[in-house]
Amino acid sequence: MDTFNNDVIVKEIKGRLSIINLIESYTSVKKSGRGFVGLCPFHDDKNPSMHVDEEKGLFHCFSCGAGGDIFGFYMRYNNLSFPEALTELAKKANVEISKSPLKPTKDNSRIGPLYKLNNAALKFYQKTLALKEKGKAAREYLKKRNMPPELIDEFSLGYAPSEWDALAKFLAKNNIPLNLAERVGLIVKRKQGDGYYDRFRDRIMFPIKDLEGKVIGFGGRVIKEDEQPKYMNSPESPVYSKRRSFYGVDKSRDFIRREGRAVLVEGYTDFLALYTSGIKNVVATLGTSLTHDHGVILRRYTENVVVLFDSDESGIKASLRSLDVLLDEGLMPHVAPLPPGEDPDSFIKKHGAEKFSALIESSESWIDFFIDRTLSRYREGSLTMNQLVKEVSELLIKVQNPVERSLNIKKASEKLGIRENEILSYVKHRKGRGQSGSNRTASYSSHEKLLLTVLLKFPELSSVIADKNWPEFIENPEIQSILDEIISGGVHDVSNLLVHFNNRPEQDLISEFLLSSDGITDADTAGNMLESCVRKLTAGKRDARLKALRLEIDQAVKDKDQQAEKKLLKEYSDLRKQK
Numbered sequence: 001m002d003t004f005n006n007d008v009i010v011k012e013i014k015g016r017l018s019i020i021n022l023i024e025s026y027t028s029v030k031k032s033g034r035g036f037v038g039l040c041p042f043h044d045d046k047n048p049s050m051h052v053d054e055e056k057g058l059f060h061c062f063s064c065g066a067g068g069d070i071f072g073f074y075m076r077y078n079n080l081s082f083p084e085a086l087t088e089l090a091k092k093a094n095v096e097i098s099k100s101p102l103k104p105t106k107d108n109s110r111i112g113p114l115y116k117l118n119n120a121a122l123k124f125y126q127k128t129l130a131l132k133e134k135g136k137a138a139r140e141y142l143k144k145r146n147m148p149p150e151l152i153d154e155f156s157l158g159y160a161p162s163e164w165d166a167l168a169k170f171l172a173k174n175n176i177p178l179n180l181a182e183r184v185g186l187i188v189k190r191k192q193g194d195g196y197y198d199r200f201r202d203r204i205m206f207p208i209k210d211l212e213g214k215v216i217g218f219g220g221r222v223i224k225e226d227e228q229p230k231y232m233n234s235p236e237s238p239v240y241s242k243r244r245s246f247y248g249v250d251k252s253r254d255f256i257r258r259e260g261r262a263v264l265v266e267g268y269t270d271f272l273a274l275y276t277s278g279i280k281n282v283v284a285t286l287g288t289s290l291t292h293d294h295g296v297i298l299r300r301y302t303e304n305v306v307v308l309f310d311s312d313e314s315g316i317k318a319s320l321r322s323l324d325v326l327l328d329e330g331l332m333p334h335v336a337p338l339p340p341g342e343d344p345d346s347f348i349k350k351h352g353a354e355k356f357s358a359l360i361e362s363s364e365s366w367i368d369f370f371i372d373r374t375l376s377r378y379r380e381g382s383l384t385m386n387q388l389v390k391e392v393s394e395l396l397i398k399v400q401n402p403v404e405r406s407l408n409i410k411k412a413s414e415k416l417g418i419r420e421n422e423i424l425s426y427v428k429h430r431k432g433r434g435q436s437g438s439n440r441t442a443s444y445s446s447h448e449k450l451l452l453t454v455l456l457k458f459p460e461l462s463s464v465i466a467d468k469n470w471p472e473f474i475e476n477p478e479i480q481s482i483l484d485e486i487i488s489g490g491v492h493d494v495s496n497l498l499v500h501f502n503n504r505p506e507q508d509l510i511s512e513f514l515l516s517s518d519g520i521t522d523a524d525t526a527g528n529m530l531e532s533c534v535r536k537l538t539a540g541k542r543d544a545r546l547k548a549l550r551l552e553i554d555q556a557v558k559d560k561d562q563q564a565e566k567k568l569l570k571e572y573s574d575l576r577k578q579k
C-alpha cells in the first residue's frame with residue numbers, strides 16, 4: 001500500500017487532526033508531565049501505559065510496544081489498510097482526496113506497465129472465450145461446471161486457445177513489449193531459436209486480482225481432464241506474490257465485513273463454487289498454505305475465520321498450520337469438518353448449498369474443538385492428565401488477545417475439571433521463556449537502539465554511517481530495514497518513514513525510539529554519539545568473531561588439521577591488529 005505518493009495529503013491531514021483528540025475518542029487520556037498518558041486499547045492494560053506526544057504526533061505503549069502516528073493508531077484500532085485509513089481520516093480532516101489525486105510513486109511507474117499488460121492478456125482471453133468456434137469447448141466446459149454467464153463476467157473468466165503462440169502473436173501485433181510479458185510469466189522464451197511461446201494453452205483462465213481489482217496474475221485450468229498439470233498459476237513476479245494474494249478478495253471483502261466472518265478455502269474452483277451458491281464471504285489461497293501475510297490481510301476485515309477440513313485425522317493435521325497462523329495473527333479460527341474425502345466444491349454438488357451454509361453456521365471455535373478432542377483422547381487412555389494440561393495450555397499460549405485468552409483459560413479449566421491457576425501458571429511460565437506475543441520485534445542491543453534513536457532525530461547525519469559497512473554490525477532486522485530506508489531513501493521527514501512502514505513492527509520501534517530521544521538536543525553531540533555507537537558495535541562484532549576463532553583454532557588443533565589451523569591463525573592475528 002506504500003505505492004501511493006501521499007506525502008502531501010498525509011502532511012495535510014496530520015496538520016489538521018490532533019492525535020490527542022483522535023485517541024481520546026477511543027480511550028481516556030490525561031495530562032502527565034509534558035505529554036499525555038492513557039489506557040492502551042491494544043492490550044489488557046491495567047495501569048495507563050500508552051504515552052501520547054502531541055507535538056511529535058506519536059503514541060507509544062511502553063507495555064505492549066504498539067506505536068505510531070494517527071494513521072498507525074487508526075489502522076490498528078479499526079483493522080484497516082493504509083489507503084482505507086487515509087480515506088477515512090481525510091474525511092474527518094476535510095481534506096479532499098479526489099482534488100489531489102494519489103499519484104503513483106517511482107516504484108508504481110515501474111510496475112504500472114505490468115498491470116496494463118496483464119489487463120491486455122485478460123481482454124485477449126475473454127475475447128477468445130467468446131469466439132464462436134475457438135471458444136466453444138471452453139464455454140461448454142463452464143456450463144457443465146455450473147458457472148453462469150454473470151459469474152463468468154463478474155470474475156472476467158477467459159480461455160487461452162490451444163495454440164503455441166496465440167497470445168505472443170497478439171501482443172506483438174499490438175506493439176506490447178514481449179519482455180514484459182515474459183516478466184509476468186505469460187510467455188516463455190523458446191529454448192531453441194528465437195521467439196516465445198505461451199505458458200497457458202487450452203486452459204480456462206481465472207484472472208487473479210489485488211484488493212483494488214488490478215490484474216496481478218492468472219490461474220489456468222485444463223478443460224481436458226487427462227491433461228497435466230490440472231491447475232497452473234502465474235509464477236511470482238514484481239506484481240504477483242502468492243504468499244500475499246487471495247483469489248477473489250476484491251469481490252468478497254465487503255461480504256466478509258458484513259457477515260463478520262470469512263470462509264477460507266483453497267483455490268479458485270472452491271471459491272467460485274461457494275460464491276455462486278450465495279456464500280460470498282469467502283477467500284481462497286493460491287497454491288500455498290496460509291501465510292502470516294495472509295493473516296494480516298484477513299485481520300483487516302474480520303477476526304473470525306472458518307477453516308474447512310477433511311474430518312479424518314490427516315485432514316486435521318493438514319489444517320493445523322493454518323490454524324496456528326490465524327491464532328498467531330490474533331484471529332479467532334473456527335472449524336467446520338467436511339465428510340472424509342470431500343472438498344467444498346464436491347460437497348455442494350452432492351448435498352446442496354443449504355447443507356453447506358448449515359455447516360458454516362454450526363462451525364465451532366477451534367479452541368473448543370481442540371479441547372474436546374484432546375479430552376476424549378485422555379478419556380480413551382491415550383494421554384495422561386499431565387499431557388492433557390500441557391497440550392491444551394500450549395494452544396492457549398498462542399491466543400494473542402488477552403481477553404480471549406483468559407476467557408478460554410476459564411473455559412478450559414471447567415472442561416478439564418482443574419483449577420484455572422494450573423493452566424495459568426503453565427501459560428505464564430511458557431510465555432516468560434520468550435514465547436511469541438503480539439509484540440514480536442526481535443531483540444536489539446542498546447547501541448543499536450541509540451544509533452537509530454539519534455538518526456531518527458537527526459536523519460541528516462545518516463552520511464556518517466552510510467559509507468560504513470553497517471549491515472555487518474547491525475543485527476536486528478527491523479533496525480536494518482529502517483536504516484536502509486533512511487539511508488538509501490534519503491529520508492529527512494520521519495512522518496514519511498512511518499507511512500512507509502505502515503502497520504509493521506518497524507512502526508512500533510520508530511515511535512518508541514522517537515519518544516525516548518528527548519535527551520539528544522544538538523547535532524554535534526548527536527554526531528559524536530553516532531561515531532561512538534559505530535565504534536562500539538564494530539568492536540563488539542570483532543570480539544565475538546575473535547572468541548569464535550579461538551574455539552575454531554582449538555578444534556583444528558584437536559583434529560590435527562594444520563592447513564585449517566594456519567588459515568584461522570592468520571585471520572585471528574589480522575583481526576587482532578585492527579584493535
Ligand SMILES: [Zn+2]
Binds near residue numbers: 040043061064065
Ligand atoms: Zn499496549
